[in-house]
Amino acid sequence: MERFIFFVLIFAVVVGLAAPNGHSSQAQLNQQILVDANASASAASGSADETAMSPAYGGETELQRGPGGHFYTAASINGQSLPFVVDTGATSVALTVDAARAAGIYIDPSSFTVVGTGASGATRGTRVTISHLEVAGRTVDNVDAVVLEGLEINLLGQSVLSRFGSIEMKGDRMMLR
Template identity: 45%
Template structure:
């Protein structure tokens, strides 16, 4: 039995020596590059007023927002809504909420896209406000982002 096993091993070695050596398959070297649209961490410094301000593209138009983690929805000023080609009709404004100064009038709208530093949200529910001085980037956009963190005087969106 040992002789038979030895003959099999010797035969295997002989066959292995007789055959040409196999070359290892070439290894493709690919540099790890992020996709062009891959969002990056966005860091927003607290402004002197104490707020976090950012510019995002609304329907491909730049809009300056106050990033408001306490707001349920995105809210646009009349001017920002016009510039971003968001359809609204001031004749259709109704009371949509209460503020410190009383009734808040506006109209619910849909925004085709909001993009902040590569972080895109599509078909976003929003409101256009009658007497607002600053557009607000609220939770219905921020939910599309993996995380929102505030540490010291920096907000980080990832």
């Protein structure tokens, strides 16, 4: 778990450095990621060779490389659409405090404990289970996740990605199958 937290912290620093400076707030960046992810999903679903995706029938979703060289997508937690960075190196899903609250996951930041150690020292947060998550046409129940203090964007990690048949990267595209 400590290794996971270390990778999350390093990734958060990289994302923070890659995020646009200027007058954009994190909320504005998250909203733009949601808009971009939803536009990509709408465009993909309109293509003639796109297969409808469900756990029973398979299919695929294509993601385009976004700001800072990362792959972004929207996922729905308990019916709430939220922006995510696809993080193949993360063990589990990591949520910001605000995202957890928006999705109806009760957390009390005053009860956060040290859940690992990263480059900046102790990382505080809490482990949670997401009852219902939808991403790329797939529904995943009972997802292990962590809510981290100071995290700026949600990370979609292996607790969800491992439930896909395959993940393939080619240039600026990532295919979820």
